[in-house]
Amino acid sequence: MPNILISDPTLRDGNHAVRHQLNKSQIAGYAKAADAAGIPIVEVGHGNGLGASSLQVGEGLLDDRTILKVARENLTHSKLGLHVMPGFATINKDIKAAIEIGVDVFRVASHCTEADITQRHIGYIREKGREVYGVLMMSHMASKEILAEEAMKMESYGAEGIVIMDSAGAYLPDDVTERIAHLVSALTIPIGFHAHNNLGMAIANSIAAARAGTSILDGTARGFGAGAGNTQLEVLVAVLEKMGFSTGIDLYKILDAAEVAEKELMKTIPSIKSISVVSGLAGVFSGFAKHVERIAGEYGVDPRDVFFELGRRKVVAGQEDLIIEVAMELAASGKRRS
Amino acid sequence: MNANKLKVAIIGSGNIGTDLLIKTLRSTFLECALFIGRNLGSPGMTKAGSLGVRTSDLGIEAILRDPGCWDLVFDATSARDHRYHWSLLENLKKIVIDMTPARVGEMCIPAINLDTCRQSKNVNMVTCGGQASIPLAHLIGKVHEEVEYIEVVSSIASRSAGPATRISIDEYVETTEEGIKLFSGCARSKAILILNPAQPCINMQTTVFAKVKDPDVDKLRSLIGETVKRIQIYVPGYQLLVPPTLENNRIVIMVKVEGLGDYLPRYAGNLDIINCAAIAIAEQYAKEHLTQLHAETRLK
Numbered sequence: 001m002p003n004i005l006i007s008d009p010t011l012r013d014g015n016h017a018v019r020h021q022l023n024k025s026q027i028a029g030y031a032k033a034a035d036a037a038g039i040p041i042v043e044v045g046h047g048n049g050l051g052a053s054s055l056q057v058g059e060g061l062l063d064d065r066t067i068l069k070v071a072r073e074n075l076t077h078s079k080l081g082l083h084v085m086p087g088f089a090t091i092n093k094d095i096k097a098a099i100e101i102g103v104d105v106f107r108v109a110s111h112c113t114e115a116d117i118t119q120r121h122i123g124y125i126r127e128k129g130r131e132v133y134g135v136l137m138m139s140h141m142a143s144k145e146i147l148a149e150e151a152m153k154m155e156s157y158g159a160e161g162i163v164i165m166d167s168a169g170a171y172l173p174d175d176v177t178e179r180i181a182h183l184v185s186a187l188t189i190p191i192g193f194h195a196h197n198n199l200g201m202a203i204a205n206s207i208a209a210a211r212a213g214t215s216i217l218d219g220t221a222r223g224f225g226a227g228a229g230n231t232q233l234e235v236l237v238a239v240l241e242k243m244g245f246s247t248g249i250d251l252y253k254i255l256d257a258a259e260v261a262e263k264e265l266m267k268t269i270p271s272i273k274s275i276s277v278v279s280g281l282a283g284v285f286s287g288f289a290k291h292v293e294r295i296a297g298e299y300g301v302d303p304r305d306v307f308f309e310l311g312r313r314k315v316v317a318g319q320e321d322l323i324i325e326v327a328m329e330l331a332a333s334g335k336r337r338s
Numbered sequence: 339m340n341a342n343k344l345k346v347a348i349i350g351s352g353n354i355g356t357d358l359l360i361k362t363l364r365s366t367f368l369e370c371a372l373f374i375g376r377n378l379g380s381p382g383m384t385k386a387g388s389l390g391v392r393t394s395d396l397g398i399e400a401i402l403r404d405p406g407c408w409d410l411v412f413d414a415t416s417a418r419d420h421r422y423h424w425s426l427l428e429n430l431k432k433i434v435i436d437m438t439p440a441r442v443g444e445m446c447i448p449a450i451n452l453d454t455c456r457q458s459k460n461v462n463m464v465t466c467g468g469q470a471s472i473p474l475a476h477l478i479g480k481v482h483e484e485v486e487y488i489e490v491v492s493s494i495a496s497r498s499a500g501p502a503t504r505i506s507i508d509e510y511v512e513t514t515e516e517g518i519k520l521f522s523g524c525a526r527s528k529a530i531l532i533l534n535p536a537q538p539c540i541n542m543q544t545t546v547f548a549k550v551k552d553p554d555v556d557k558l559r560s561l562i563g564e565t566v567k568r569i570q571i572y573v574p575g576y577q578l579l580v581p582p583t584l585e586n587n588r589i590v591i592m593v594k595v596e597g598l599g600d601y602l603p604r605y606a607g608n609l610d611i612i613n614c615a616a617i618a619i620a621e622q623y624a625k626e627h628l629t630q631l632h633a634e635t636r637l638k
Contacts, residue, residue, distance in 0.1 A: 055547035056491045056547065087507055087511070091508055092508065116501070116504045117533065120508065314536035315534070318491075321545035324580065324592070
């Protein structure tokens, strides 16, 4: 049976859903359950990754080191994963310490057209003997040819696999098939896929990726993640097994881990809110959702208008400051909440 | 050669170096004696050749071989290269303006410390985001007694960030953070850089967030115009987009920088702001140096 490597960012992407406020006992509790289920990689951290706690994207309850140490203590079989965006995190300030704490797998991410900013970070981590993947975020904003070019750059820096993120939840299954198939044929290293559920397509898109030859899939317990959430992991594992893919994950125990996540991590189970549909259609980074809701409320404008305007400006992850400018502009132009 | 102009060399023929060349040629106080890269066929070198400027592909060797032809050098290579260059240039006792985030010399923000920087033989231009945000951080520090934290986020067009900028992204972050602390007196700082590939290209935009004890937004609003004007003297395309505002318990100020459109189009405000700042300090040196030279000539 073909094997799919599962990476679980419940404790990283899920942090977006709770404004980066996951605490120590929540991290310890879910890490333990995930470890027991045999999930190969458990990714933790601030929603935007290492060194991202900020006024721009939200300040975290815990600092990176605390999160990593707590997770490290509670993982024995699963590898500890970390998302890293150059421009937020640096080698000296952040990556060195993460290596010391014992992170096993680094996923170094850039916007889908900017792979060359990851060169030094990927090279450094590889040199230190840790596993390192390249991540292309907001991949719906580039053609399959550009994605392949950027992925090949990351491969040349030392990446051992490339993960394509649908950060805005904007894809339909055919979009995924086209891109993943092209990347799988263009590169020799494994290709992964990370979905968001804004248009209700997370499972379908992940399956399309698996059929097109992806060998790594991301999923989170109950779909706990930014915006409408991610691919619901326990469902993904069940569906993959039914289709004949193997994940090495224990079904009952992943179902148990999902119960733990529902009880311990989230106030509400992720659902596709009206605003998430708009965010997916506009192709805006899922992590913007909480900020847009708050700021649209403060300035009395329609959050849907804010999302469409942000989409028109082609904002990328990390440009959350523009939400204020757009909301002020809409308010000034007299476009109030309808 | 014009005796009324200071002779400069530019090392680094990428976006920053080539744009500096165009600005140097326009200056009443500066002239470019030598433009140096590593590849005579690069776009920057071709541009310099077409402008009739003497070029060399020998890197740092070129200016070491001919120290008589220049008084001031702009180093527009990379942070790593600058550290090496400075080890060779230090003994020449000439003026070095470091365009990279290497943090060797004194940090210069013309709107704040143009006068004290003239004493320094190695002046560091911080970063583009630093040039855009530090005057605002400085103002926040002046108005408030206790500044807990300042964060600056710059978004720039992908097309405006060349290979040296991209490879130096860690130095960009760390140098900007250090500059923010130095000039504002804040306890903690953070810098974030975002590259956006949108077409048409986006203008450079910088946001300053601050957490302070007892925020005085009215006072900030009353003083911000003066700060912006001081920057506009050397960066005409610097504009206030969102005046000091209190949102979610944080002070927010947002500016946009449009470039002069010299080497890259006008969206590349990031290129313009650091280069305009460097020209401002170079012209200060030139004015002094030339006065000195003239005085010496009169004595003879």
